[in-house]
Amino acid sequence: MSLLFLNEKSWGTACDPARAERAMADFVAVVRAAAVAGGATLVSEVDVKALEIAEGYPVNKWIGASPRNRALWQRLRALQGRSPVRSVFPAEDAADHLEYRHDGEVVLGLGAAHFMDGIAVSLPVARPWQTDQVTLERAELVEDDEGTPEMRHDTVDVRHLSAEPHLDGHLEWIRKARRESVTTGLRIWDSRADLYPHLTFLPRVEGQLAGLNPHWVVPVRRALERLEEAVAAWDPTAMAEPEWRSKVSPEGETRKRVCRFTDLDGDTRTFDLHARFTPGAGRIHFRLVPEERAIRLAHIGGKIRPEV
Structure with a gap:
């Protein structure tokens, strides 16, 4: 089973309600499509219901806006598995030697997706998330041959979804991950x-x-x-x-x-x-x-x- 890690940075962006509605519909569709392809589970730092889809537009308000939204929420709820992201690590502090940033901001979900060799999934509101791959800055505490700790900085690419077309490039990997967990x-x-x-x-x-x-x-x-x-x-x-x-x-x-x-x-x-x-x-x-x-x-x- 592959893990989908929610990118918390993609939520709470300023946009109009109509755009937020479309984004949530796309988000639920791609999460469900990934689950069908490989039995994927959604992992988030906090419960999705506690998030804001857009600035001033919380998930609870979106759910109550229409019967369609309530139906979409039930589909998404069935796929949300674990929180916080550390709950799926081999050990809770397994990634304490790592820090991931995007545009200078610490990103928990995106970083966990890279560390756990999973896929990040975003709400498709802002342009940076309309892609099938996201680049992160990584800081890693390592030891040299003499045992001296030092920080190493590099960039890494993370598999990413925010719309169903992004899934095409990851389908083979998702199916393989299901077979070879x-x-x-x-x-x-x-x-x-x-x-x-x-x-x-x-x-x-x-x-x-x-x-x-x-x-x-x-x-x-x-x-x-x-x-x-x-x-x-x-x-x-x-x-x-x-x-x-x-x-x-x-x-x-x-x-x-x-x-x-x-x-x-x-x-x-x-x-x-x-x-x-x-x-x-x-x-x-x-x-x-x-x-x-x-x-x-x-x-x-x-x-x-x-x-x-």
Whole structure:
């Protein structure tokens, strides 16, 4: 099931009642269409009934304006699932290391849609929301290789709906999300062959994923997806390594000794290439397997520490 995150910034905009009526009709239509396509649930920071459709025009007033509006409200009410947005996070504070902004303003629903790999949905009043993708500024607290925290700033794109035509570009993803709902580390392990056909895993990784911190489920899933995309596009006869879609680097010489693990054939090899994920010093260690056009993963968890 895919999650639709309500963009609270799209509500309460100044407009005339007729425009607000049309916007609500479009909003209900696109939420229902997404639900039909993939069993989507609407997640909001506050109950939709507590919002203003337009400045001075609350949802309650709109509901009472006509029988048609009451019918639309009942359809929407049946699809609203959870609030606040943190209630659907793997852990309530899972995204505390992140802040998302749009035009300089903090946006909870849009940010949650990106963090949870869902879709944002907006009331189509203002022009910025009449699109199938919204760009956000993201600030992320990360740790460097020495464990020093620092803020990293970048931009990210979020899937977005505010009218039914926007759904066309997301239908395949919605249907796939319905089939492959991955919400735990153990589900990542069980689904690995289907989700990541170019990644192979040492047996030791099963225990790491089974005990994965809930804060790390979504970041690990996304990091593995980026690795899969890079390796799937890799031609080992033309390039020594894939064109990585995220930061990947080798360990320094002094740390390579802690990255040696027993491989599938019983030989001990070095798995010092690693991708990062947050919060904290999350690491995915692997080695290249060019003869299989694959990479083999040996560690998913915190930064590997030397044995004392």
